[in-house]
Amino acid sequence: MPAGRYKSRSLRRVYTKLSGSKVVVHYKKRKPSKAVCIVCGDALKGVPRERPYKMQNMAKTKKRPSRPYGGVLCSKCMRAKLKEKVKNV
């Protein structure tokens, strides 16, 4: 039986295989929600879904696509925004 603090589902369960065909349950904190486009609310591609301590060690180029508004807007909304900008000028 798991210890009392592991019974609640606030921690996610990761099954890891050990040598000798042992399977052990590791309890880990849950991942944060997906990054979302500000305009349309769709999930952003190319933005990793990790806890802050992992994001800290990642390179900036791995955390968002390298285009204007990368990691803030989705590509469709970014295109619309750029077109708008040009037309208004």
Added chain:
Amino acid sequence: MFEIGRLCLKIAGRDAGLKCVVIDKLDDNYVLIDGQTRRRKCNIKHLEPLDKVLKVKKGLGHDDVLKELKKQGIEVKEKVKRIKKAAPKTEEKSAVKKETSKKEEKSAAKPKKAVKKAEAKPKKTVVKKAKATVKAKAKKK
């Protein structure tokens, strides 16, 4: 729409938001572009046509394209070449290092040989001595 000389806005990829000129038409879907963007093949879907058409010949060179864009008031940032700046420093250093290393080699080479000789000589003598003792023992017997 995307004839040669058409001023465009790139709306996809890392060059998005930069202006460019169509230099050549490669395909129904693809054109060659240059300007603020890199000089590259580009899908028409990734371009937004603007209202101007520049007088540009087919396959114009990069520098001439920049001149044409300057006339329209579109300036292009020149890339800072980091490699070239760093290169002369390393060359000087390496040249100095080479000189010093050569000197060191010359100075170091002579004593090494001397040391080797010094090391080699006593060994031989020891061997000789050992042989001599063996011979002497054999004679005694």
